[in-house]
Amino acid sequence: MSVDTVARHGDDCARAEETVVLGVGAVTPEQVLTVARRGAAVTLSEGALLAMSESRRRIKDLAEDPKPVYGVSTGFGALATRHIPLRLRARLQRSLIRSHAAGSGPEVEREVVRALMLLRLSTLATGRTGVRPEVARVYAALLSAGITPVVHEYGSLGCSGDLAPLAHVALAVIGEGTVRDADGVQMQAREAMSAAGIEPVVLEEKEGLALINGTDGMLGMLVLACHDLRRLLSLADVTAAMSVEGLLGTDRVFAPDLQALRPHPGQAAAADNMTRLLAGSAIVASHAGPDCTVVQDAYSLRCAPQVAGAARDTLAHAERVASWELASAVDNPVVTLDGRVESNGNFHGAPVGYVLDFLAIVVADVASMSERRTDRFL
CATH class of the missing domain: 1.10.275.10 (Fumarase/aspartase (N-terminal domain))
Incomplete structure (x- = not known):
């Protein structure tokens, strides 16, 4: 994205x-x-x-x-x-x-x-x-x-x-x-x-x-949360890239061939975003020469695509679940297309509740990485 x-x-x-x-x-x-x-x-x-x-x-x-x-x-x-x-x-x-x-x-x-x-x-x-x-x-x-x-x-x-x-x-x-x-x-x-x-x-x-x-309540919250998180993950890439630049880091770890070694689609998208954001940065370039003594950047910089990328992949799963639920007629009993009235268990909230909990986990982890970068600045 x-x-x-x-x-x-x-x-x-x-x-x-x-x-x-x-x-x-x-x-x-x-x-x-x-x-x-x-x-x-x-x-x-x-x-x-x-x-x-x-x-x-x-x-x-x-x-x-x-x-x-x-x-x-x-x-x-x-x-x-x-x-x-x-x-x-x-x-x-x-x-x-x-x-x-x-x-x-x-x-x-x-x-x-x-x-x-x-x-x-x-x-x-x-x-x-x-x-x-x-x-x-x-x-x-x-x-x-x-x-x-x-x-x-x-x-x-x-x-x-x-x-x-x-x-x-x-x-x-x-x-x-x-x-x-x-x-x-x-x-x-x-x-x-x-x-x-x-x-x-x-x-x-x-x-x-x-x-x-x-x-309907949990599904409404899921749809709103997916929309907001999709926007926030783009901003997470922006802030992570700015942190790499501000902390005198390198963009070499975001190279496509390195990301391809672990082909998670969300990770590749996040790394690509950060690479494009840092393209042409004089600050990053000034610390890429042979005189730089830094072996590797901190975890919160180097692993930003892995965390934001995993959050993207989790979000994609949540959006699929939301799309299935949006196409559902949840009631018990239901009137079928051929006129039968049948009892069922489709009212159970497990499919929606599970992905809401999953999203809460990844949001906390993306926020934790951001907080660690803020701590390094301070």
Whole structure:
């Protein structure tokens, strides 16, 4: 990756005139960034609305069938074998949201909550959850109006997806809980929705379950983290090269033939960046002659491409995982393309959680190398 790919920080300013259209296909990282950080409005395609309507008809048919269907005519978890009478099902879905909206601690950042909302909406738009189009429209309306539910940092399980964060968002969708309006003012959800002309929804069979059964919070954080780290790794090469020059080091260790002895692609890219940045440096050249008595540079200079390169390769893996998850319809049960309603374990957060932990490790190591170079200057 070229150092020229570093984006301007000004790109992240709010541009509410943008609109993201969600269809039945995968949402892109750029769409997530546009909605989460630039305040874009969101709308649903006709294809998405049609897909939701068709799968909802299947759920309605099953709701009237005497055969039990998880989340439609039964309880949840250990109560999956308990039949729920028709008259109690709306109450059950509402109670599910209220019981799981039990987060605590500091508020989650607005951009993360907006990413979470968009990603849950993206899954709804696939038509694989059996949720009515009007429920999805409320999510889109909240995003477009800049209304952000208050979500707390602690309380999610991970193994069962982002239950608590998603439940706090769903609580706002039904007109309960607290939110922040477009100006950041905290207020009751019903008040903010009324001011924006948004009508809360009354949940029906399966809908409460579908709104909290996902990995959208952790995936939103992964997409944002990948974007930021991609930019920061370019800056890491710039600062490392400046440190080599400032500490009177050599660029010979970054030569392509030396990097080829250990052919990791990220390492080669970092070394190439540093070589080009140091090309023509009179300071580096002045210490490359036969009179120089330095045998080799310090670890934090000489190994900069190895660390930043390994971080790049780890990031590339994380971006692949994010792309797979962005193309997913995470819910349990799901409505398949041929109309079956099947239970599954796709809500488990392991694939996303693992790479988030992996990224935390490499970020700490890149920062540690930078700190050691700073120490040498001091």
